[in-house]
Amino acid sequence: xxxxxxxxxWVICKSGTSVKIECRSLDFQATTMFWYxxxxxxxxxxxxxxxxxxxATYEQGVEKDKFLINHASLxxxxxxxxxxxxxxxxxxxxxxxxxxxxxxxxxxxxxxVT
Amino acid sequence: GNSVTxxxxxxxxxxxxxxxxxxxxxxxxxxxxxxxVQYPGEGLxxxxxxTKADDKGSNKGFEATYRKETTSFHLEKGSVxxxxxxxxFCALSDPGWGFKTIFGAGTRLFVxx
Numbered sequence: 370x371x372x373x374x375x376x377x378x379w380v381i382c383k384s385g386t387s388v389k390i391e392c393r394s395l396d397f398q399a400t401t402m403f404w405y406x407x408x409x410x411x412x413x414x415x416x417x418x419x420x421x422x423x424x425a426t427y428e429q430g431v432e433k434d435k436f437l438i439n440h441a442s443l444x445x446x447x448x449x450x451x452x453x454x455x456x457x458x459x460x461x462x463x464x465x466x467x468x469x470x471x472x473x474x475x476x477x478x479x480x481x482v483t
Numbered sequence: 484g485n486s487v488t489x490x491x492x493x494x495x496x497x498x499x500x501x502x503x504x505x506x507x508x509x510x511x512x513x514x515x516x517x518x519x520v521q522y523p524g525e526g527l528x529x530x531x532x533x534t535k536a537d538d539k540g541s542n543k544g545f546e547a548t549y550r551k552e553t554t555s556f557h558l559e560k561g562s563v564x565x566x567x568x569x570x571x572f573c574a575l576s577d578p579g580w581g582f583k584t585i586f587g588a589g590t591r592l593f594v595x596x
Contacts, residue, residue, distance in 0.1 A: 401581070401582065403583070403584070410591075411588070411589070412572065412586045412587065412588045412589050413527075413572075413586050415583065415584070418581060418583060426581075462526060462527070464527075464584075466582050469515055469532065469534050470514075470515040470517075470534075470576030470577075470578060470582040470584070471515070471517060471529050471532050471576070472517075472527075472529070472576075472584055473529065474519075474526045474527040474528065475526055476525060476526040477526045
């Protein structure tokens with residue numbers, strides 16, 4: 370299957386600072402990428418759909434000004450958590466969409482805000 | 484709207500036991516169905532998929548058949564191993580929704596030696 374990487378895998382930041390997470394599809398071009406949050410022992414919550422060259426589509430309840438998504442190329446999407454607070458601490462996962470609707474997931478980024 | 488319901492866990496089995504994890508869905512269109520697996524400390528991996536009714540997805544000894552008449556996509560394996568211990572997510576993806584994926588809550592499987 371396709372390979373998706375995320376960087377960093379783990380980050381700690383202070384409250385009020387911003388953090389950028391990168392998601393790369395390594396061996397294919399991804400027109401669409403998705404960003405999720407996963408809370409401990411829970412399922413994935415879709416945050417937004419990121420389309421290359423256009424604005425991201427956010428799910429209801431997700432603050433677009435807080436979670437900035439940029440999909441500048443067919444292999445890179447970034448999520449920036451702005452003015453992070455402890456409640457933003459979570460596991461953030463990106464995925465790249467395949468031709469049949471399957472998704473290829475990155476390994477995730479654990480964000481801890483102190 | 485679209486939704487996915489899967490059996491609650493955790494499921495605890497002995498090695499070589501038969502596994503079934505139930506999954507049912509509701510969808511307005513013609514979705515593709517998936518099972519993803521998340522091993523401890525790792526991201527999700529696609530386990531198998533089926534894109535139309537009566538398709539059977541299979542991988543690593545796991546199987547699931549897309550049953551439109553019962554709106555189900557149950558996951559089965561004839562003989563589980565300790566290494567199968569993980570969380571399993573049933574999911575659907577609807578082309579009419581831009582291939583957004585809806586996930587079930589996940590079922591945690593523990594396999595004892």
